[in-house]
């Protein structure tokens with residue numbers, strides 16, 4: 133008999149599992165709390181469940197728990213990068229960032245990525261598989277336990293394209309915000325996408341309060357397609373239409389991420405074109421100085437160029453911030469810690 137992957141079950145599914153195992157319905161809530169509030173990593177910890185029930189659980193279920201392989205801590209700002217092993221030997225990375233307003237965790241949604249964006253380390257080795265809801269949740273659970281810090285914000289901005297793992301992502305969001313679990317407000321959850329248009333329309337219908345962030349990175353179709361192959365499938369116009377629909381349906385302000393690549397998309401004309409493109413949309417632009425990766429020859433825009441870009445957008449009344457670079461002294465861009473671990477393993 134196939135084992136039940138119990139940490140990906142929501143409370144309703146857990147009630148069914150508990151019934152099949154011959155236990156009273158109230159046990160499901162106790163079990164859910166052990167898994168998602170007390171963050172248990174073994175059935176033996178669940179001391180208010182009978183020994184016989186725990187034995188049954190061990191026989192019939194697998195309990196997903198990520199194993200920390202490496203933790204890097206920034207001396208500059210306390211940012212921590214975690215490398216976790218999954219049960220099949222794959223590895224994923226996650227980041228804990230400490231801000232005045234609370235602690236934020238950036239999680240991965242897939243092992244690798246199919247999308248091939250030119251400046252991104254996460255896609256260099258291709259895509260291996262989707263992460264399960266439990267594997268997304270457990271990145272947060274383990275970080276909360278290992279760091280002793282309460283996590284208040286979650287961003288799905290690590291390796292992978294979350295809307296390419298749609299069903300698992302939705303289950304993850306609902307379980308993360310469930311009052312019987314960590315109960316993180318959906319308003320404190322951000323999902324970042326490269327612009328999978330049909331899924332953006334689907335997401336608008338899910339009755340969620342999350343923030344949707346769109347990786348735009350260019351002010352026109354041609355430039356975007358140079359940086360992001362997905363633009364050949366869904367045009368920039370289609371992405372913006374989907375954004376307008378998302379705002380109409382959810383009332384949630386959108387975030388546009390714009391990685392500034394020296395000499396590629398950082399001119400004053402680019403800024404003007406961007407302002408015109410998104411005019412009238414309730415949105416916020418996050419400028420990200422691109423983090424150079426050794427496999428590509430992209431360079432970061434100069435500080436002055438970044439500031440001028442920001443000023444130009446502000447002239448057009450666009451809400452804009454420059455993303456503070458967190459953990460600058462530890463393994464660079466997103467996906468690089470995982471990549472250097474895999475490279476080292478292959479070398480040896």
Ligand SMILES: C[S@@+](CC[C@H](N)C(=O)[O-])C[C@H]1O[C@@H](n2cnc3c(N)ncnc32)[C@H](O)[C@@H]1O
Pocket residue numbers: 249251252253254288289290291292293294324325326345346347389391420421422423424425465466
């Ligand atoms: C790694 S992606 C994951 C979420 C989703 N796949 C997406 O593209 O929005 C999160 C953000 O990091 C940005 N990013 C990736 N590599 C980067 C780099 N080397 N420097 C700066 N930003 C980068 C992406 O463009 C995207 O806006």
Ligand code: SF4
Pocket residue numbers: 245246247248249252253254255290291292293326347
């Ligand atoms: S930026 Fe996002 S979509 Fe593009 S390759 Fe990286 S993880 Fe994938």
